[in-house]
Amino acid sequence: MSTPPSSTPTVEGTAPAEAAPAVIAVVSRKAAVLLTLIAAGLAAAVGFGSQDGETTFRLARSTDFFELPEITVPAENTAWVMIVLLAVIAAESWRRYLKRRSTPIWLVAVYSLLAMTGFLSWAAAGGTVPVVSLLGNSVLLAVPLVFGALGGVLGERAGVVNIAIDGQLLAGAFAAALVGSLTGSVWAGVLGAMAAGTVVALILGLFAISYFVDQVIVGVVLNVLVIGITSFLFTQVLAPNAADLNSPPRFSAWNIPVVSEIPLIGPILFRQAPIVYLLYIAVALVTWSLYRTKWGLRVRAVGEHPKAADTVGINVNRTRYRTVLLAGAIAGMGGAFYTLVSVPQFNREMTGGAGYIALAAVIFGKWDPIRATLAALLFGFASNLQGVLSVLGSPVPSEFMLMLPYVVTIFAVAGLVGRSRAPAAVGLPYRKT
Amino acid sequence: MQLALRGITKRFGSLVANDRISLTVEPGEIHCLLGENGAGKSTLMNVLYGLYQADEGEIALDGEVQHFSGPGDAIAAGIGMVHQHFMLVPVFTVAENVMLGNEATGLGGVLDLDAARARVREISQRFGFNVDPDAVVEDLPVGVQQRVEIIKALSRDARVLVFDEPTAVLTPQETDDLMGTMRQLKEAGTAIVFITHKLREVREVADRITVIRLGRVVGEADPGASNAELASLMVGRPVELTVHKEPPVLGEGALVVSGLTVADATGLVHVDDVSFSIRGGEVLAVAGVQGNGQTELTEALLGLQDHVLGSITLDGQELVGRTVRQILDAGVGFVPEDRQVDGLVGTFTIAENLMLDRSFGPPFVRAGSLQLGRLEAFAQEKLTEYDVRAPGISTHAGNLSGGNQQKVVVARELSKDLRFLVAAQPTRGVDVGSIEFIHKQIVATRDTGIPVLVVSTELDEVVALADRIMVLYRGRIVGIVPADTPREVLGLMMTGERPEGVVA
Numbered sequence: 001m002s003t004p005p006s007s008t009p010t011v012e013g014t015a016p017a018e019a020a021p022a023v024i025a026v027v028s029r030k031a032a033v034l035l036t037l038i039a040a041g042l043a044a045a046v047g048f049g050s051q052d053g054e055t056t057f058r059l060a061r062s063t064d065f066f067e068l069p070e071i072t073v074p075a076e077n078t079a080w081v082m083i084v085l086l087a088v089i090a091a092e093s094w095r096r097y098l099k100r101r102s103t104p105i106w107l108v109a110v111y112s113l114l115a116m117t118g119f120l121s122w123a124a125a126g127g128t129v130p131v132v133s134l135l136g137n138s139v140l141l142a143v144p145l146v147f148g149a150l151g152g153v154l155g156e157r158a159g160v161v162n163i164a165i166d167g168q169l170l171a172g173a174f175a176a177a178l179v180g181s182l183t184g185s186v187w188a189g190v191l192g193a194m195a196a197g198t199v200v201a202l203i204l205g206l207f208a209i210s211y212f213v214d215q216v217i218v219g220v221v222l223n224v225l226v227i228g229i230t231s232f233l234f235t236q237v238l239a240p241n242a243a244d245l246n247s248p249p250r251f252s253a254w255n256i257p258v259v260s261e262i263p264l265i266g267p268i269l270f271r272q273a274p275i276v277y278l279l280y281i282a283v284a285l286v287t288w289s290l291y292r293t294k295w296g297l298r299v300r301a302v303g304e305h306p307k308a309a310d311t312v313g314i315n316v317n318r319t320r321y322r323t324v325l326l327a328g329a330i331a332g333m334g335g336a337f338y339t340l341v342s343v344p345q346f347n348r349e350m351t352g353g354a355g356y357i358a359l360a361a362v363i364f365g366k367w368d369p370i371r372a373t374l375a376a377l378l379f380g381f382a383s384n385l386q387g388v389l390s391v392l393g394s395p396v397p398s399e400f401m402l403m404l405p406y407v408v409t410i411f412a413v414a415g416l417v418g419r420s421r422a423p424a425a426v427g428l429p430y431r432k433t
Numbered sequence: 434m435q436l437a438l439r440g441i442t443k444r445f446g447s448l449v450a451n452d453r454i455s456l457t458v459e460p461g462e463i464h465c466l467l468g469e470n471g472a473g474k475s476t477l478m479n480v481l482y483g484l485y486q487a488d489e490g491e492i493a494l495d496g497e498v499q500h501f502s503g504p505g506d507a508i509a510a511g512i513g514m515v516h517q518h519f520m521l522v523p524v525f526t527v528a529e530n531v532m533l534g535n536e537a538t539g540l541g542g543v544l545d546l547d548a549a550r551a552r553v554r555e556i557s558q559r560f561g562f563n564v565d566p567d568a569v570v571e572d573l574p575v576g577v578q579q580r581v582e583i584i585k586a587l588s589r590d591a592r593v594l595v596f597d598e599p600t601a602v603l604t605p606q607e608t609d610d611l612m613g614t615m616r617q618l619k620e621a622g623t624a625i626v627f628i629t630h631k632l633r634e635v636r637e638v639a640d641r642i643t644v645i646r647l648g649r650v651v652g653e654a655d656p657g658a659s660n661a662e663l664a665s666l667m668v669g670r671p672v673e674l675t676v677h678k679e680p681p682v683l684g685e686g687a688l689v690v691s692g693l694t695v696a697d698a699t700g701l702v703h704v705d706d707v708s709f710s711i712r713g714g715e716v717l718a719v720a721g722v723q724g725n726g727q728t729e730l731t732e733a734l735l736g737l738q739d740h741v742l743g744s745i746t747l748d749g750q751e752l753v754g755r756t757v758r759q760i761l762d763a764g765v766g767f768v769p770e771d772r773q774v775d776g777l778v779g780t781f782t783i784a785e786n787l788m789l790d791r792s793f794g795p796p797f798v799r800a801g802s803l804q805l806g807r808l809e810a811f812a813q814e815k816l817t818e819y820d821v822r823a824p825g826i827s828t829h830a831g832n833l834s835g836g837n838q839q840k841v842v843v844a845r846e847l848s849k850d851l852r853f854l855v856a857a858q859p860t861r862g863v864d865v866g867s868i869e870f871i872h873k874q875i876v877a878t879r880d881t882g883i884p885v886l887v888v889s890t891e892l893d894e895v896v897a898l899a900d901r902i903m904v905l906y907r908g909r910i911v912g913i914v915p916a917d918t919p920r921e922v923l924g925l926m927m928t929g930e931r932p933e934g935v936v937a
Contacts, residue, residue, distance in 0.1 A: 292544060293544060294536040294542045294544055295542055296544075297529060297532070297536060298536075300522075300525075301522050301525070304522045304523070305520070308522050308533070309522075309533065310484070310504060311514070311520045312504065312508065312520070312585075313504050313508050424523070432484065
């Protein structure tokens, strides 16, 4: 081996540049910008809308077995302390960005908790923040979102975009009201809701899977269709016969023994309507099936690389149909929440676009059932916060508060989602050439 | 297991893709199916695999006639397939891919991943594959991905194994390994169908050769047949496999690259301080295993890379820092390595593709309006001149065969006022007849006295076209050597070794 007379320093006899060039990670500054903006926004709100007095955080209900003490803090000073801490975290995020490192998720979580504490202690000055019911009702309000998101995750994992979640929720709400009123049974109402969601899913499947129609368009059209049909039936059939056809029974809360007595967690999670427990089961079951069973493996394969699935003898379209129908049943179950838990009667367009927020939760949750559930819970929290604050009489105009769930959705999906990757074949019909 | 195809006919509309094809493959035999791209080999195998239903004819295994309504039936009957485009789910692990469709399950449909891992390890060990069952497929090199495909087929106890163009994506070393595996399988009694259009490989492993042209069996060939005999059977006329060219007449113009460094958006360096020059009338061919900076080098020459240091001058004009438009106007012709992605718009017609880079003004655009008459005349002329086999100039480029698509790209790039030509992988996925034609065009371009840079991962092509050969390894030049450098030396250089006497 000769020594090369080139300008590049090389080890004798070996290749030039044996040491591979370093790989440098690409870091987005989205997180840092967002954290800074939120801290600044909170500082501006507190600075301009000065609030006197103290804020009390109530961590338990009076009926609790173990009663946690109430915490009372000076409103404005607490808010400023939190703002300083937020600024520190935002600065840390910038420091990490400059060093080409990403902001870890736990830091964002701590930030969120501090921001919420600061915001609440300022906004609820002079009053009491019922932490337990704030969080407990968040879980309840998130029920249709979580069911919707589960339906969305399942459909998209199999390769079918499910824009029709909203339609499935609405159809479910309608069917639950009707069947519940007719039979007088909440459980029959839930079954009716599942059936209605499945029917919407069947139409989606028919067009999207069998006839290769653009899935987004079918989904949107289905939503409009369900709004039209349910509104028509509501005015023509349900409203005139409200006593017989639109007065379903209601789910009452069940306390689960023992676990419902755990401080903080018990009242939030285990003193809920049975449909919430159904939700826990659904989340666990969907997650487990998707990642641990033969069925789940095939669903994911069909959504990622349908041709590969086909070449190992899996019937792609049949798998997609089954999954989409199941997804419809799950989303429909979420619709039952509106008429069997929330208000005991059906109303026109009563989902208020929750299906679209569920869809956002699917993306924010990176097509994973657990993360999508957490995202839906976040949106549920935003909706509930809005209600609680308007009761407390916060200095924020109520119009702004009504925007909250949607603002959170936009920020979450646009700002905080890191690198997420949809199932490769989502939205693409499978046809053999 | 003996495989017999009898009189298979498959039509797509008016096109007869397979016309009464009969074929027998004995156990322990490697039967080569040789034919150009588009000859109907893949269609035939898709019929065998149950993906298509034959219009006529039958498939028999050990004399028993089979009826496959889908790949599941074919797999159950013992047929395995290693697809040209791997049928692997990229985000799944090796074990998950291998078990898919054939899952070992426990109670309640729970996946038994341990069983799948064990199966992967067992088969992997038998063939010396060294595949980690828990690796995610998309992170693996293509050569290893192909092994996963083989494991997948074997884990289903395939007794007939079809390899569809398996070497298209492999390095020479990986190709040798694959040949070894095929021989091992053959010794174990597997009947192997090996589909390819590469003559060297056919002669190396085939026991029998069946040649297909335009959907028909045109004859059986002996493995001892010469390359020229096989090629002429395949193409249907005598083919020149060697490129005839005169010694270069060096001209005035020159491309000079000095200290060129190209990094990507993450700061990773792909071309590292590269300097070379090409005189007018000379072909410099770049050899190297794919992924050693060739793509980034050629793209930098056209101004497609964002993070470029150093200088590129063409006839004394600096090109670094200019826009793609300005570089094209300076007379650079560019045949991109992936014509489907960078070379053509599949849903445009041939005529529209021929004027893609000339949409800024005359002759094809005047006052913002397309000159359709002029374009038509031009396209018609190029269609004939470049022997593009198509129904007409309004055929969509996406509907053409690989070879004809490439001819359209070459026609566009060569039919302007050229000062420098870059041809990246000019004949990848192109049939033998078209390869011959494109090579002649490249040599003719060089003979007009302009510098030509050819990039190819096929050593044969590099040796055939080059006046000088530059070997790249990890973004650096290992050496620039004469065209008559022995293949072994070049192969060694491609792994980064710099042999005695070679100067970078």
